Amino acid sequence: MSEPAGAAVSLAEAPAPADTPSKPLSAQPVQPLRRPGRWIVTAAVLVLVAQILHGLVTNPFYQWDRFRYWFLRPTVLDGLLVTLEVAALSAVLGLLGGILLALARLSGSPVLRAVSWTYTWLFRSVPLIVVLIFLYNFSALYKTLSLGVPFGPAFVTFDESRLATDMTIAVIGLSLNEAAYAAEVVRGGILSVDQGQHEAAAALGLPRGYQFRRIVFPQALRSITPNYVNQLIGLIKSTSLVFYVSLLDLFGTVQSMGSTYPGDVVPLLMVATVWYLILTSAVSVVQFYVERYYARGATRTLPPTPLQKARAVLAGLRARLSREAAV
Template sequence: MSPPAHTDVSAPSAETSQPASLATRRVIPLRRPGRWIATVVVLLVLAQLVDGMVANPFFQWDRFVYWFLDPVVLEGLLITLYVTAASAVLALVGGTVLALARLSRNPVLQSVSWTYIWLFRSVPLIVVLLFLYNFSALYRTLSLGIPFGPELVTFGVTALATETVIAILGLTLHESAYAAEIVRAGILSVDQGQHEAAAALGIPRYRQFRRIVLPQALRSVIPNYVNLLISLVKSTSLVFYVSLLDLFGTVQSLGSTYPGDIVPLLLVATVWYVILTSIISVVQYYVERRFSRGAVRTLPPTPFQRLRNGFAGVRR
């Protein structure tokens, strides 16, 4: 009788060797030739544009460097910043009042707010500025008193209506109409159940708005209002037509004095406007990230975090 066959238990079976071979395989990423071709084409076009701007003597980059930090240009830049900041704050306050009036149950407040928003969204900004600039020709003096009765206080328009006041007032009146719709949309974006729950708890209406509605509405208001703020920065270039020498007005005035430097002066204004809007966009990103806490599970990474993660991936 023959002995039983010896079985080698150390030899791997087919079932145990298959997972090991799958684990040792290298994952090959999906080939995307179209993406690489598009990237090369875009880089070539950008390189061509940069070469065309740097090599073209018509841009006069030496004069651009000369005018970029010129004290006269910086003075116009400060006026732009001042007019923008004052108009942005006043427009937000006025827009909030108009939005609350339109959401009010009072038909008079609703009608007045709707008419204001309709009117100033229909009239171009340049028309508003020119009308205010010539307002003293229509009314020499303004007075406060009883309608169709005696005047209590009277003051001259010309003494108050300086170029800076006209610019800020015109921008505020115009932008308040757009800010009102932004604030109203933000308030309406809050779920109705929040209002009902607050009312059921007996919370006063002003406290409901300040502690419940407003914090949630800001998540919708801030991104849209920052877009309006960026538009406001560029709209300040129109105050040149009311004799206020802001950044654009200063560049136009210098271009008339130095006609050979018109192109570099326009480039100076362009670069400064790009810098201002870029700073506002960066602030917008961090403010939105701040107010998104509690609304998303994980906060989006900041640009520095993305850059650090990119370097870490390249190092690995």
């Protein structure tokens, strides 16, 4: 059957479609997917943030001139040093106590397990302010403390009122409370380590103490670090309660100055707020680098540092500008 005249056209002579790209696909730049909803939400959030910042800066109620006056005053800095001292000592003692309680909870001794569970249950159930006030009035229950034979004669006797200073009461109260929470954090981290690691270490005949220090605990720190840093941030904020045991920390100093200068209550509270933000932000930065350190060997690529992120953004901008200039 013959084709109509003029109907047969070779493929070579066929005209190319109008939308056929002039460049091969491998040479064409990848166009990102358009997301208008994301841009709308981003713009709305930026407008909201700008309004909040504008209100903070322009509202005369905050009295930013008084804020600048109080921010670096020696009285405020002395209270800040007390907060740092109490938080540092309580964090160290609380973590050590938490490790001991976690090991006791995981031990084979039923007595140690029962004591650890009871301690954790008790101090997680009682509010911290109650613990501090109870310790503050401890001398009313026990006027003297002694060392000697149990249920027998005492060799050395101490006056409790002289030993229990305001700083000591604050550190002991916060440490006792922190140890109960740290125990569960440490226990969860130890349980997160693969059981095969324990079995391999035991098969090599390593001592149990060496197994814990060099094999189990370093791996558990990947899980312990973010959870305990969360506890540490809560501890820094909990130091504001030591004001109720007559210790002038940062919050206690602000409260005292607010009573003396009632017109500066708001700027003084803003001073305390900013200092607490600085302290918790510093702890978060340390947390990032500690997590990054212990992530070695567990992830294929370590999370980039802020400086590495900034370099990557600048490199991306340069590459984009060079592509646009080439086009």
